Amino acid sequence: MTGSELAIEVNDLGVRFRRNRRGRRSFKDLFADSSRRSKPGEFWALRDVSFAVKPGESIGVVGRNGQGKSTLLKLVAGVLIQDEGRVAVNGGVAPLIEITGGFVGDLTVRENVKLTSGLHGMPRAEVARRFDGIIQFAELEESVDTPYKHLSNGMKVRLAFSVVSQLEEPILLVDEVLAVGDKAFREKCYKRIDELLADGRTLFFVSHSERDLRRFCTRGLYLDKGRLAMDAPIDEVLDRYNQDYNG
The missing domain is CATH 3.40.50.300 (P-loop containing nucleotide triphosphate hydrolases)
Known part of the structure; x- marks a missing residue:
């Protein structure tokens, strides 16, 4: 090859x-x-x-x-x-490396979704189409107009994963961030990664979790x-x- x-x-x-x-x-x-x-x-x-x-x-x-x-x-x-x-x-790569990467503390969740998605190359019309789904997946419907800096670490991870997993880049880079958050949300993330892999994406995954490494x-x-x-x-x-x- x-x-x-x-x-x-x-x-x-x-x-x-x-x-x-x-x-x-x-x-x-x-x-x-x-x-x-x-x-x-x-x-x-x-x-x-x-x-x-x-x-x-x-x-x-x-x-x-x-x-x-x-x-x-x-x-x-x-x-x-x-x-x-x-x-x-x-x-292209969809990087989920650092939970604060690309997000601005003083901007709201809504503004950060639009900004970060755009920085990753998602067209404005596509951001608008996917916006509600991103917020729902992140379980942040009640915090959409909250400044990012006021979110908990778990909420920041949910938002980051939700945005990055919507990108259509062929390569997904993941570094340990799934270790943060509750069990129910981790299972949602796992299901989403399964869907991306079934779609033919390439996964480059850094983790200390033997369970996750063997799974994916x-x-x-x-x-x-x-x-x-x-x-x-x-x-x-x-x-x-x-x-x-x-x-």
């Missing part, structure tokens, strides 16, 4: 961070230093990571905290820039110390991960 026929293609990917308050290196640093060697105070969050994802695959990313899972997701989403290697994404994913990527330790069927990856850290 050629690169143009893949949903996601990652080759020799590497990204560095600083171990200080400045966090990620500046754009000046990126242009000033192309060396593969780490400077004092830097570390490789990901290094030499390569894999390919076919359209319609369901990929679960496994690993302990701090092993590069969320960094990888943000690189695929295009919100981080790698230091080396290549990330190619063929098709057929293949797993196991990250350890920023490197790809295993790429195999999800059951085999989870068995290896459990053996490494629970055995």
Whole structure:
């Protein structure tokens, strides 16, 4: 399968961070230093990571905290820039990465739905057509004119998931946010993800929930110390991960 026929293609990917308050290196640093060697105070969050994802695959990313899972997701989403290697994404992405991403605290729920949907490329007429469904799915009918900053974390997650799951992008990126919220709403989210997968969407899913990974994913990527330790069927990856850290 050629690169143009893949949903996601990652080759020799590497990204560095600083171990200080400045966090990620500046754009000046990126242009000033192309060396593969780490400077004092830097570390490789990901290094030499390569894999390919076919359209319609369901990929679960496994690993302990701090092993590069969320960094990888943000690189695929295009919100981080790698230091080396290549990330190619063929098709738009629907990112459910950070619950506050794209939402404005002082705007109401109504205004945020229109703004965020538009930022993701949904035409204004389509936003209007889907608006009531988005609000109903999020169970925010009584809060539609409430400023976003006054919502609880659970309400913010419901709104974010509801908006992103309405996008018609072929690739869905999900990072742990389903761990927030009550059981009844999580089941609604699970059902919606099942519908999206049945529709042929590609899923790239970061989670610590073995139950969710086994439910949605057929293949797993196991990250350890920023490197790809295993790429195999999800059951085999989870068995290896459990053996490494629970055995």
